[in-house]
Amino acid sequence: xxxxxxxxxxxxxxxxxxxxxxxxxxxxxxxxxxxxxxxxxxxxxxxxxxxxxxxxxxxxxxxxxxxxxxxxxxxxxxxxxxxxxxxxxxxxxxxxxxxxxxxxxxxxxxxxxxxxxxxxxxxxxxxxxxxxxxxxxxxxxxxxxxxxxxxxxxxxxxxxxxxxxxxxxxxxxxxxxxxxxxxxxxxxxxxxxxxxxxxxxxxxxxxxxxxxxxxxxxxxxxxxxxxxxxxxxxxxxxxxxxxxxxxxxxxxxxxxxxxxxxxxxxxxxxxxxxxxxxxxxxxxxxxxxxxxx
Amino acid sequence: xxxxxxxxxxxxxxxxxxxxxxxxxxxxxxxxxxxxxxxxxxxxxxxxxxxxxxxxxxxxxxxxxxxxxxxxxxxxxxxxxxxxxxxxxxxxxxxxxxxxxxxxxxxxxxxxxxxxxxxxxxxxxxxxxxxxxxxxxxxxxxxxxxxxxxxxxxxxxxxxxxxxxxxxxxxxxxxxxxxxxxxxxxxxxxxxxxxxxxxxxxxxxxxxxxxxxxxxxxxxxxxxxxxxxxxxxxxxxxxxxxxxxxxxxxxxxxxxxxxxxxxxxxxxxxxxxxxxxxxxxxxxxxxxxxxxxxxxxxxxxxxxxxxxxxxxxxxxxxxxxxxxxxxxxxxxxxxxxxxxxxxxxxxxxxxxxxxxxxxxxxxxxxxxxxxxxxxxxxxxxxxxxxxxxxxxxxxxxxxxxxxxxxxxxxxxxxxxxxxxxxx
Amino acid sequence: xxxxxxxxxxxxxxxxxxxxxxxxxxxxxxxxxxxxxxxxxxxxxxxxxxxxxxxxxxxxxxxxxxxxxxxxxxxxxxxxxxxxxxxxxxxxxxxxxxxxxxxxxxxxxxxxxxxxxxxxxxxxxxxxxxxxxxxxxxxxxxxxxxxxxxxxxxxxxxxxxxxxxxxxxxxxxxxxxxxxxxxxxxxxxxxxxxxxxxxxxxxxxxxxxxxxxxxxxxxxxxxxxxxxxxxxxxxxxxxxxxxxxxxxxxxxxxxxxxxxxxxxxxxxxx
Numbered sequence: 001x002x003x004x005x006x007x008x009x010x011x012x013x014x015x016x017x018x019x020x021x022x023x024x025x026x027x028x029x030x031x032x033x034x035x036x037x038x039x040x041x042x043x044x045x046x047x048x049x050x051x052x053x054x055x056x057x058x059x060x061x062x063x064x065x066x067x068x069x070x071x072x073x074x075x076x077x078x079x080x081x082x083x084x085x086x087x088x089x090x091x092x093x094x095x096x097x098x099x100x101x102x103x104x105x106x107x108x109x110x111x112x113x114x115x116x117x118x119x120x121x122x123x124x125x126x127x128x129x130x131x132x133x134x135x136x137x138x139x140x141x142x143x144x145x146x147x148x149x150x151x152x153x154x155x156x157x158x159x160x161x162x163x164x165x166x167x168x169x170x171x172x173x174x175x176x177x178x179x180x181x182x183x184x185x186x187x188x189x190x191x192x193x194x195x196x197x198x199x200x201x202x203x204x205x206x207x208x209x210x211x212x213x214x215x216x217x218x219x220x221x222x223x224x225x226x227x228x229x230x231x232x233x234x235x236x237x238x239x240x241x242x243x244x245x246x247x248x249x250x251x252x253x254x255x256x257x258x259x260x261x262x263x264x265x266x267x268x269x270x271x272x273x274x275x276x277x278x279x280x281x282x283x284x285x286x287x288x289x290x291x292x293x
Numbered sequence: 294x295x296x297x298x299x300x301x302x303x304x305x306x307x308x309x310x311x312x313x314x315x316x317x318x319x320x321x322x323x324x325x326x327x328x329x330x331x332x333x334x335x336x337x338x339x340x341x342x343x344x345x346x347x348x349x350x351x352x353x354x355x356x357x358x359x360x361x362x363x364x365x366x367x368x369x370x371x372x373x374x375x376x377x378x379x380x381x382x383x384x385x386x387x388x389x390x391x392x393x394x395x396x397x398x399x400x401x402x403x404x405x406x407x408x409x410x411x412x413x414x415x416x417x418x419x420x421x422x423x424x425x426x427x428x429x430x431x432x433x434x435x436x437x438x439x440x441x442x443x444x445x446x447x448x449x450x451x452x453x454x455x456x457x458x459x460x461x462x463x464x465x466x467x468x469x470x471x472x473x474x475x476x477x478x479x480x481x482x483x484x485x486x487x488x489x490x491x492x493x494x495x496x497x498x499x500x501x502x503x504x505x506x507x508x509x510x511x512x513x514x515x516x517x518x519x520x521x522x523x524x525x526x527x528x529x530x531x532x533x534x535x536x537x538x539x540x541x542x543x544x545x546x547x548x549x550x551x552x553x554x555x556x557x558x559x560x561x562x563x564x565x566x567x568x569x570x571x572x573x574x575x576x577x578x579x580x581x582x583x584x585x586x587x588x589x590x591x592x593x594x595x596x597x598x599x600x601x602x603x604x605x606x607x608x609x610x611x612x613x614x615x616x617x618x619x620x621x622x623x624x625x626x627x628x629x630x631x632x633x634x635x636x637x638x639x640x641x642x643x644x645x646x647x648x649x650x651x652x653x654x655x656x657x658x659x660x661x662x663x664x665x666x667x668x669x670x671x672x673x674x675x676x677x678x679x680x681x682x683x684x685x686x687x688x689x690x691x692x693x694x695x696x697x698x699x700x701x702x703x704x705x706x707x708x709x710x711x712x713x714x715x716x
Numbered sequence: 717x718x719x720x721x722x723x724x725x726x727x728x729x730x731x732x733x734x735x736x737x738x739x740x741x742x743x744x745x746x747x748x749x750x751x752x753x754x755x756x757x758x759x760x761x762x763x764x765x766x767x768x769x770x771x772x773x774x775x776x777x778x779x780x781x782x783x784x785x786x787x788x789x790x791x792x793x794x795x796x797x798x799x800x801x802x803x804x805x806x807x808x809x810x811x812x813x814x815x816x817x818x819x820x821x822x823x824x825x826x827x828x829x830x831x832x833x834x835x836x837x838x839x840x841x842x843x844x845x846x847x848x849x850x851x852x853x854x855x856x857x858x859x860x861x862x863x864x865x866x867x868x869x870x871x872x873x874x875x876x877x878x879x880x881x882x883x884x885x886x887x888x889x890x891x892x893x894x895x896x897x898x899x900x901x902x903x904x905x906x907x908x909x910x911x912x913x914x915x916x917x918x919x920x921x922x923x924x925x926x927x928x929x930x931x932x933x934x935x936x937x938x939x940x941x942x943x944x945x946x947x948x949x950x951x952x953x954x955x956x957x958x959x960x961x962x963x964x965x966x967x968x969x970x971x972x973x974x975x976x977x978x979x980x981x982x983x984x985x986x
Contacts, residue, residue: 100726157729165980168980
């Protein structure tokens with residue numbers, strides 16, 4: 001009886017989350033484009049065959065993985081540093097914490113416009129900086145080798161506060177006396193980090209990692225406004241390619257195929273990341289050589 | 294008359310006057326039709342004066358309003374499509390690039406125009422300007438300006454321009470050997486739509502066809518298709534074109550030719566005016582002809598913008614009025630004189646006054662005779678992307694012409710199958 | 717390392733880009749081309765004037781986002797509160813499975829859903845209607861909302877509800893008078909997070925709304941970004957960026973407590 005309370009929410013969730021996924025799976029075996037009048041016509045595995053040969057997809061996949069990997073890696077490191085800084089009690093800490101949260105609250109497209117200007121050659125401050133330290137003008141937004149780094153920077157800027165907050169929550173659950181014990185044994189900050197902080201923080205790191213990895217894999221807003229996928233498609237992401245297949249090329253069937261393939265890949269990568277983390281950071285009990293109570 | 298009767302009559306007359314004036318006002322309001330046309334920013338600015346003239350002439354009847362779309366034409370198409378997919382577009386007409394027409398037409402978003410532009414109208418257009426306006430037997434677009442690919446050459450370095458690909462190479466090499474120029478031929482070799490335009494001229498020049506849309510016959514890996522790709526690659530290998538040409542778009546090629554670095558350049562008509570400016574090193578020494586090809590196959594890629602009317606618009610007749618005005622002889626003259634937009638009407642191209650002021654117009658007219666549109670399929674964007682990728686890897690030496698064009702052909706085939714265009 | 721120095725670096729990094737936008741938005745076009753040179757005629761309000769008097773006016777986008785934000789938050793809470801309550805009262809196995817599914821849904825990159833949602837919009841004619849947008853928004857924020865509210869309900873001592881049941885209060889009355897008031901901090905956190913999400917959302921709004929007068933803030937900014945013909949339009953862009961950022965900065969400053977506690981508790985329970 002009480003379970004009926006779940007029904008509305010469940011219904012909405014199924015329609016919005018589960019429905020599209022099943023639809024994509026079905027649609028990927030159909031031709032649904034402007035040629036078929038946007039009506040689905042079965043075409044066997046033709047879309048999948050095309051995907052396998054589609055150089056643009058594989059290039060975008062590589063670019064997206066590169067973006068996600070570097071971005072999330074940087075974010076986690078920076079987030080940990082920020083969380084450690086904010087974990088201590090000092091005057092004005094809450095104010096700083098709030099101010100540091102501002103980048104996360106701004107819509108990506110709003111700030112992406114700002115980043116276009118910051119990275120602008122020759123008028124932006126970054127260009128002035130590189131010129132003044134002797135590297136010269138880098139044309140960051142126009143050089144296919146460099147533009148992806150600008151997107152990483154913009155993404156790290158926006159999402160690090162979120163990750164930092166998650167890690168901070170975790171840090172605050174660690175009892176202080178654990179550190180005391182290590183310090184009494186003569187350990188320094190590095191040992192604290194290795195033996196206590198990281199292992200106890202692992203579930204939080206896992207949460208931040210999986211969340212950020214999945215989101216970064218679907219990067220769309222930032223790329224569309226900051227670079228439009230360019231220059232020369234060097235920053236194009238798979239989400240953007242799927243979007244253009246539907247909204248520019250009017251090929252819904254192929255777009256669904258791209259999304260389906262990407263969904264499978266993201267799930268796979270998240271599982272891999274989960275497993276990898278188990279190896280990189282041992283649990284607290286293992287690091288202490290003690291059985292957990 | 295009794296008081297009641299009088300009051301009734303009074304009220305009745307007031308009521309009648311009220312009704313009459315309301316109807317009159319309604320009739321007035323009804324006849325001021327507002328027509329809105331979406332154009333990319335440069336065109337919106339160029340047609341400002343014309344719009345003003347139109348509104349003055351049709352004051353009280355039609356009010357024409359040009360919506361200024363983004364500078365980037367692809368973004369403008371995105372804007373239009375996102376409205377059309379959701380059901381209703383907030384404009385009556387759209388200034389459309391020639392390569393988008395099949396897609397919009399196949400989606401059923403355009404109003405057929407055969408009933409509004411009769412045979413006489415069509416025949417008043419130059420032959421080349423009649424291309425690219427129809428799809429599946431219906432006329433959908435009325436051209437505003439025409440653009441075609443041209444071969445620019447240095448008149449001070451040769452008497453006659455070459456006519457075949459081999460001649461071009463020979464002339465270039467001899468000029469380079471005699472140190473007259475650094476490079477023989479600069480063109481658009483970057484991986485983008487411009488490269489497809491270059492390739493279309495060459496594959497047609499060698500006697501082939503990129504994609505025959507009626508039968509969906511792909512000619513990319515036929516002999517002419519491979520020859521065309523190989524010839525372009527050889528230009529770089531033999532040093533006729535600089536390696537950097539694989540990164541050239543129109544501005545870079547223009548720049549190179551403008552400072553006198555090259556003997557030949559492929560570009561659009563707009564480049565002519567640029568080359569006659571004061572800072573041009575080749576001012577007065579430039580000639581134009583159509584692209585080199587096997588005898589009888591010379592081709593110019595068609596690029597043109599035209600006006601289409603959206604199906605479901607409630608102001609179709611008024612929109613047609615506006616379109617007629619914007620493409621009228623006097624409008625075309627103005628656009629050419631002030632902005633360099635090549636006219637589409639035969640009478641304007643052959644206008645003696647204009648020819649006197651701009652003799653180059655006759656060359657544009659000649660090139661317009663041999664224009665060829667890019668494959669008119671709704672899947673053009675995807676097909677072009679695949680070609681650009683393979684051509685790019687051929688030009689940079691990563692693949693041979695044979696292998697690259699084979700891949701391009703099979704990828705194109707796969708696109709057609711997956712989108713339902715072929716079983 | 718010197719803590720003060722680290723704090724300064726953190727603040728500079730976090731707020732620098734926004735500060736630069738403010739600086740740019742107040743600079744004349746001429747000054748923009750020499751950002752570090754000092755010139756006369758450097759300060760101007762013309763960019764703000766341009767942005768605010770454009771067609772449609774900028775405040776329209778903020779209004780649209782506000783409408784969508786409020787309706788999404790309302791709808792989300794309406795659905796999530798009962799669901800969060802019920803989650804504590806179903807069998808444990810089902811509850812664990814549900815929670816896992818919800819976490820999975822919360823992690824999911826929702827941008828991938830744009831195509832399915834576009835088809836829904838076309839089929840049911842939901843396009844270009846601000847209130848209709850609250851349906852997908854409420855749905856996308858359900859997972860997080862249910863999880864947050866559920867843990868708040870979970871933390872309530874069961875005796876409170878038992879006592880209310882004994883007094884004969886119906887389910888609805890219990891909700892209205894006991895349960896919801898008691899978890900109001902969590903509700904506030906959830907509400908503000910959902911509100912922020914709908915202000916920030918881009919792909920769904922992009923595909924569901926095309927009328928320029930109905931655009932939400934992120935889509936409007938993207939359109940502005942694609943539309944200029946000037947070579948250095950960044951004065952106007954910066955003004956738009958600043959105007960678009962102000963509401964959100966204010967939101968963060970005013971609601972920092974619920975935001976932080978919401979994210980924190982979400983992390984702890986997740």
